[in-house]
Amino acid sequence: xxxxxxxxxxxxxxxxxxxxxxxxxxxxxxxxxxxxxxxxxxxxxxxxxxxxxxxxxxxxxxxxxxxxxxxxxxxxxxxxxxxxxxxxxxxxxxxxxxxxxxxxxxxxxxxxxxxxxxxxxxxxxxxxxxxxxxxxxxxxxxxxxxxxxxxxxxxxxxxxxxxxxxxxxxxxxxxxxxxxxxxxxxxxxxxxxxxxxxxxxxxxxxxxxxxxxxxxxxxxxxxxxxxxxxxxxxxxxxxxxxxxxxxxxxxxxxxxxxxxxxxxxxxxxxxxxxxxxxxxxxxxxxxxxxxxxxxxxxxxxxxxxxxxxxxxxxxxxxxxxxxxxxxxxxxxxxxxxxxxxxxxxxxxxxxxxxx
Amino acid sequence: xxxxxxxxxxxxxxxxxxxxxxxxxxxxxxxxxxxxxxxxxxxxxxxxxxxxxxxxxxxxxxxxxxxxxxxxxxxxxxxxxxxxxxxxxxxxxxxxxxxxxxxxxxxxxxxxxxxxxxxxxxxxxxxxxxxxxxxxxxxxxxxxxxxxxxxxxxxxxxxxxxxxxxxxxxxxxxxxxxxxxxxxxxxxxxxxxxxxxxxxxxxxxxxxxxxxxxxxxxxxxxxxxxxxxxxxxxxxxxxxxxxxxxxxxxxxxxxxxxxxxxxxxxxxxxxxxxxxxxxxxxxxxxxxxxxxxxxxxxxxxxxxxxxxxxxxxxxxxxxxxxxxxxxxxxxxx
Numbered sequence: 227x228x229x230x231x232x233x234x235x236x237x238x239x240x241x242x243x244x245x246x247x248x249x250x251x252x253x254x255x256x257x258x259x260x261x262x263x264x265x266x267x268x269x270x271x272x273x274x275x276x277x278x279x280x281x282x283x284x285x286x287x288x289x290x291x292x293x294x295x296x297x298x299x300x301x302x303x304x305x306x307x308x309x310x311x312x313x314x315x316x317x318x319x320x321x322x323x324x325x326x327x328x329x330x331x332x333x334x335x336x337x338x339x340x341x342x343x344x345x346x347x348x349x350x351x352x353x354x355x356x357x358x359x360x361x362x363x364x365x366x367x368x369x370x371x372x373x374x375x376x377x378x379x380x381x382x383x384x385x386x387x388x389x390x391x392x393x394x395x396x397x398x399x400x401x402x403x404x405x406x407x408x409x410x411x412x413x414x415x416x417x418x419x420x421x422x423x424x425x426x427x428x429x430x431x432x433x434x435x436x437x438x439x440x441x442x443x444x445x446x447x448x449x450x451x452x453x454x455x456x457x458x459x460x461x462x463x464x465x466x467x468x469x470x471x472x473x474x475x476x477x478x479x480x481x482x483x484x485x486x487x488x489x490x491x492x493x494x495x496x497x498x499x500x501x502x503x504x505x506x507x508x509x510x511x512x513x514x515x516x517x518x519x520x521x522x523x524x525x526x527x528x529x530x531x532x533x534x535x536x537x538x539x540x541x542x543x544x545x546x547x548x549x550x551x552x553x554x555x556x557x558x559x560x561x562x563x564x565x566x567x568x569x570x571x572x573x574x575x576x577x578x579x580x581x
Numbered sequence: 582x583x584x585x586x587x588x589x590x591x592x593x594x595x596x597x598x599x600x601x602x603x604x605x606x607x608x609x610x611x612x613x614x615x616x617x618x619x620x621x622x623x624x625x626x627x628x629x630x631x632x633x634x635x636x637x638x639x640x641x642x643x644x645x646x647x648x649x650x651x652x653x654x655x656x657x658x659x660x661x662x663x664x665x666x667x668x669x670x671x672x673x674x675x676x677x678x679x680x681x682x683x684x685x686x687x688x689x690x691x692x693x694x695x696x697x698x699x700x701x702x703x704x705x706x707x708x709x710x711x712x713x714x715x716x717x718x719x720x721x722x723x724x725x726x727x728x729x730x731x732x733x734x735x736x737x738x739x740x741x742x743x744x745x746x747x748x749x750x751x752x753x754x755x756x757x758x759x760x761x762x763x764x765x766x767x768x769x770x771x772x773x774x775x776x777x778x779x780x781x782x783x784x785x786x787x788x789x790x791x792x793x794x795x796x797x798x799x800x801x802x803x804x805x806x807x808x809x810x811x812x813x814x815x816x817x818x819x820x821x822x823x824x825x826x827x828x829x830x831x832x833x834x835x836x837x838x839x840x841x842x843x844x845x846x847x848x849x850x851x852x853x854x855x856x857x858x859x860x861x862x863x864x865x866x867x868x869x870x871x872x873x874x875x876x877x878x879x880x881x882x883x884x885x886x887x888x889x890x891x892x893x894x895x896x897x898x899x900x901x902x903x904x905x906x907x908x909x910x911x912x913x914x
Contacts, residue, residue, distance in 0.1 A: 421752040421769045422730075442750055446729040448713050466731050467713055468746045492742045493711070511742050512691075512710035 259310035264571050266549065267309040271300065272566040273551035276542040279329055281305055282347060283542070283549060286325060288559075289566060299325055301336055303347060306544075309570075314349040324363035330370055330388060337363045342373060344388070358386050367406040367413070374413050374430065376403035383415055385430065398428040398436045404445065407453035407460065409476060414453060414460055416443060425462070427478070439478035444469065450538045454497035454504070456522060461487065461504070463494040470494065471506055471525075487525045495538035503576055505531070505548070507538045513558045517541055517550060519576070536568045548573045623898065623908035624661050630877070630897045633909050634680040635888040639698055640895060641680050642909055643672075643687075653678050653687045655698065658890070668696050669705065681719030684737040688714055693724055695737045708739045720759040720779060727754035732766070734779070747781040760803035760821060767810075771797025774810060774824075788824050800842035800851065804862065809849060811839035816849065816860070832864030840878065845889050847914055852876060857887055857896055859914065871912050875899050889914070 258268040271287025278284070284303040298320045305312040316334055324337040333344045340362050343354035358373070366375040372385040374397065382396035383403050397413050404423065405416040414427045425440040444464035445451060454461045459473040470489025479485075488494075488506070495515075496507040502522050510516035515535035520528040532550050535541065537559075540551035553568045625642060631651065632643040640658050645651035650671050657664040668685055678687040686695045686708065693712045694705040713728030725734045725747065732751045733744040752769035759765070764779045765788065774789040791798065791812065800811040809818045809832070816839060819829040837854035844850070850859045855876050858868040877886055877897035887896040893911040 422750060444730055444749060446713070448729065466749070467711065467728050467733065468731065468743050490743055490746070509711070509742065 257304065257310045257313050260569075264573065266306060266570040266572050267304065268567060268569050269302075269551075270565055270567055272536050272553065272555075272557070272563065273540050273568040273570065274299065274537040275326055275539040276549055276551055276570070277327070277329060278306065278542040278544045278549055279347075280544070283309065283570065284327065284329060284334065285540075285551065285570070286327065287568070301327055301334070303334070306572075314347075316345050316350055317343075317354070324366060326366070328366075328368040328373075330368055333388070335368065335373070335388065337361075342386075357388055358391075361386075365403055365406050367408045369408055369430070372430075374406055374408060376400055376406075376415075378402070383413070384432075385413075396432045397430060398426070398432065405451050405453060405462075407455060409455040409460065412476070414439060414455075416445065416451070416453075416462075425460070425474070425478075437478055438480040440472075440474050440484045441480055443472075443484075449493045449509075450495040452495060452497040454499045456499050456502075458523075461497055461499070463497055463506070464489070465493060465495055467493055469508075471497065471504070488520065488528060496541065498541060498543060500543045500548075500575065505541060505543070507535060507541065513556075515540070515557060521576075531573070536566075540568075543575065546575070548575050621911060623910050624658075624895065625656070626908040629907060630909055632678055632885045633888045633895050633897055634678065634885055635890045635893075635895055636680055636683075636698065637890065640888075640909065641678070641685060641698075643676065643678050651676070653685065655685070666700055668701055669694070677714070677717050679717045679719035679724060682722045682737075684719065684722070684724075686717055686719055686724045686737070688712070688717060693717060693726065693735070695724065695739075706737070706739050708735045708737065709733075709744055712744075715753060716755055716757075718757045718759075720764070723779075725757060725764065725779075727751060727757075729753065732757075732764075734781075745781060747779065748775075748777045748785045751775075751785075756798065756801040758801045758803040758808070760806070760808070763821075765801060765803055765808060767798045767801055771799075774798065774801065774808065776821075788821075789819070789826060789829070791826065800839055802842045802844040802849070804844035805846070807844075807862070809842060809844050811835075811842055811851065813838050814853070815839075816842070816851070816864075818862075818864075830864070833860050833866070833868055835868060841886055843887070843889050847891075850887070850889060850894055850914075852878070852886055854878075855899055857894060857912070859894075871914070872896055872910075 271289040273285050273287050275286040282303045283306050286299050286301055288299045300318045301316040303314050322337045327336040334347050335344045341356050342358040342361055344357050345354045362377050363375050366373050371388050374385045376383045383398050383400035384394045384396045403415045407414040411429050412427045413430045416423055416425055423443040423445040425443050426436050427439050428434050428436045444466050446466050449465040451465045452463050460476055461473040464470045464472050468490045471487040471494055472484045473487050474484045491508040493509040498505040503519050504522050505519045507515055507517050515538050516533045517531040517535055518528045519531055534552050536551040536553040542549045551568045551570045628644040630642050634641040639655045641655040643653055652670045653668045672689050676688045683698050684695050685698050692710045693708040695708050696705045714726040718725040722737050723734045730752050731749045732747040732754055734747050735744045754766045756767040763776050765776045772791045775785045776788045777785040796813045798810050802809040806821050807818045808821055814835045816832045817829045818832055835853040839851045839853045841852040848859050848861050855878055856874045857871040857876055859871055860868045877899035895911045898908040898910050
């Protein structure tokens with residue numbers, strides 16, 4: 227089935243339930259309702275990132291027309307069971323080095339004009355709260371009360387508090403950080419070592435020495451990179467054109483070879499672990515984002531889930547369901563699409579019935 | 582006598598320091614090379630050339646209109662004026678191309694495409710999309726390309742979504758040569774030569790590792806069981822069967838840093854400054870200048886700036902103000 231046919235199917239399944247629709251800050255229709263129980267929303271954006279909590283679905287969408295120039299992005303949320311009438315738009319940004327967000331403690335955090343800002347998830351009342359000023363974020367990870375990041379003007383990989391202003395707390399000296407993950411009391415980060423990349427860890431509070439976790443991590447900036455952890459291992463996407471999903475014990479495998487969990491895969495990118503299920507996004511073809519899953523630890527017999535994600539980060543899970551953003555349109559981020567349309571769908575997780 | 586009985590490290594350091602940039606004049610005959618031969622009229626002219634290739638029958642070139650976009654074309658060597666054919670138009674000026682075993686390859690945005698050398702007869706073959714290529718190379722019916730962080734290949738008629746992996750973590754290979762069943766490349770730091778089977782069936786092995794203080798390897802070629810490489814003005818060889826720094830032989834010292842090197846059965850040919858020179862495969866005390874000092878130099882990793890067939894060396898005539906060139910000329914070897 228080609229892309230157009232897939233999207234025709236998506237839209238056909240999503241007949242409008244009524245005449246209502248929600249209007250974005252820019253007076254553009256962003257969310258359309260649907261009578262398809264599996265369709266959470268149809269949005270006139272290219273959905274790049276998805277997240278979900280007990281009540282709400284959050285996403286970053288790009289739509290060049292919203293901002294008139296470039297590829298601006300917007301940050302939204304809605305209630306999972308009634309998205310079309312509960313839309314909240316937190317931000318419409320023209321540019322950011324960090325096109326991501328985090329939801330912690332009833333607040334949603336993102337970067338705005340080289341500052342970390344936040345709003346209540348119910349919506350901003352006035353301007354967003356500035357959490358940290360003069361902070362250029364490229365990569366970050368959040369725990370309940372701190373952001374872990376690296377600003378190129380710093381000499382340390384460090385953290386900052388989210389709720390009350392407070393001093394920078396170093397995790398470890400660093401000259402650059404390419405990706406960050408948190409697990410328990412440890413922070414893991416990817417950094418360069420000559421021409422290669424290495425994976426390191428240290429205690430989040432900076433009280434430990436830096437430990438090597440893996441040498442010679444295969445990495446390219448051409449594709450998104452992702453970490454994920456479970457109770458025993460840290461997983462990452464060796465995100466080359468011919469890549470793989472790789473893991474090491476949480477305590478590291480320096481001196482031994484990291485284990486290839488699955489591969490070869492074309493450009494594996496986003497990882498998400500939900501219990502014993504590993505979800506992974508890779509390219510089935512040129513900018514054709516496919517989602518598949520397998521059961522850990524063996525990850526044998528991977529199972530395809532969907533073939534036309536709108537972006538590598540367009541998936542999320544809650545206790546009941548898997549959420550994916552799908553499109554039949556062009557997903558090459560370098561192409562201008564006048565009116566991108568994405569369907570956000572709710573799908574059953576393994577061993578779960580339809581929601 | 583260069584290349585016989587001299588210590589490699591001594592010569593290397595000499596080339597890097599005290600003797601840098603000058604031909605070693607061991608017989609007192611002077612440092613200048615032999616006089617260039619007379620040139621024929623341009624084989625291709627009235628266009629802007631960014632790369633030249635040749636096979637038994639045809640001459641190939643990347644050309645530009647002087648604006649952003651260009652073409653990839655060829656002609657029969659015996660009658661170029663009346664046999665020109667165009668494989669593609671509208672490709673980016675920075676595109677790369679390669680020719681080998683009856684196929685032409687070129688890059689366009691994020692794809693590598695191919696056609697039969699005699700023409701595309703319809704649509705070109707998309708060998709791979711989303712290649713991430715930095716350069717492309719042709720060998721035995723395959724196109725090879727480095728894409729961070731690896732080295733890949735596909736058959737000329739295309740490959741599935743997943744190309745073949747020749748080697749991983751090679752990082753930005755810009756100098757790649759083939760001999761028999763193996764591929765040889767210079768690492769990203771320019772201080773090592775590595776080798777692996779061209780089909781990627783074995784892990785790479787280190788062939789040469791220069792001393793830490795050495796200048797980078799600037800060019801690499803392989804021919805008849807030997808590897809040839811250059812460091813600054815120096816040109817070395819070693820037998821592939823037993824290649825190491827200690828077994829390497831200094832073949833010659835050029836007048837200027839060598840930027841591009843090719844080898845065939847008739848000898849070694851290189852670009853140094855803006856002149857092409859040659860030397861027998863066994864080495865020479867005084868390289869022979871083949872061209873006037875008017876060869877297009879261009880960026881270090883730009884597509885091929887000269888090409889060899891059985892009788893001629895084809896080269897891009899440069900311009901003094903460093904604008905793109907205007908003609909392909911040939912000079913008898």
